[in-house]
Amino acid sequence: MNALIQNIIFDLGGVILNIDPERTRAKFIAMWNGKAEEVYRNIVRENILEDYETGRISTDEFRQALLKYAHPGTPPSAIDDAWNAMLLDIPAENLTVLWKVKEHYRTFLLSNTNAMHTPLYSAMFSNKSGKSMEEFFEGVFLSHKLGMNKPHREIFEYVLQVNGLRPDETLFIDDAEENIRAAAALGIQTIHLIPPLHLQNIFSKDGRLHN
Template identity: 40%
Template sequence: MLKIDSNKYKNIIFDLGGVILNIDYTLTVNAFIELGINNFEGLYSKANQNPVFDNYETGKINSNEFIKEISKQSKTPLDSISITNAWNSMLLDLPSERLDLLEKIKSKYRIFLLSNTNEIHWISYSSYLKKTYGFEDLSNYFEKQYLSFKIGMRKPNKEIFDFVLKENALNAEETVFIDDSIQHVQGALERGIMGIHLTAGQTILDLFNH
């Protein structure tokens, strides 16, 4: 697997879910199927999703509106707790060795977090971090954290990569972007950023010489 050349690259932009944090989309799909939304896989997947998810991830609708939209997909009434729990089912653990790696490389590279995420997931994720590690976000590891629902943009759109590059005066040719979704990696490549696609079984630890 490709190793990141510290002589060539000065900046690294990391995705969160599937790169730093372990996730499993099928757990959320199955949870919603159990709630009676049998077509949920057609509404939401790693590669494609219904506009309601895009709108939620870019902050165009709030959590209450998102829950109402999801509830409409069910033939029987669903309460907000059931929907929230099902939506959070995909969120798994964050192995400590990945935090150790971030701590190690942040003195060598400028590192950033760029995530398509939403308020419900962010609240759950922050709670997990607080309970497991004693802090609520990764601000001590990253120079800046860019969350789609807070900045109103999402990957793979060109504007979000341009925004991160411009705000931090980054040279695209000196920047690496790491993501587990190929369409997001393609978006970075089209902007002139070196894109690395993490596939099943690969982790960020494979990208660096220890």
């Protein structure tokens, strides 16, 4: 595989950015008076998360959609606090790897994300490295700006097409199995990055893929 790879598409959360969705879940459980399962079913049925992740609803609409399930009098800021709790940090060593990798490959970021989270993790890049997120990649593709998300086939096809990438020369690194399966179905090479595997295990110190 390594000899063929010329392009690498990175996921963000769980690959570059440390996240803990359970922190968000715990805050929402407290906010929803212990009715988390019922609320989550409603959220899925109403496509609230999907719509926010694909930019179909605004941040304020997202807040209001979740706020209606909270205790009476819960301020909108509590939604922000709970939603942002899952974002932890970007390890400096991950940024070091990314910077080295771009010397040898065309690199891209493809993330399912949203308008509330984007400025927060963008600031993590700049605060930790002194460089903007965009400086680490040839292209940055965010679901809420594209109007589509993983694991849908069209988002992978879009990234391949607009950048002139051949699937067999492209490696996709993600922590979600359903996203890995979707990319592999298009002939994209994949690495399912789950603990104890980290970016440092995939690349050498000079930024090349390990054999």
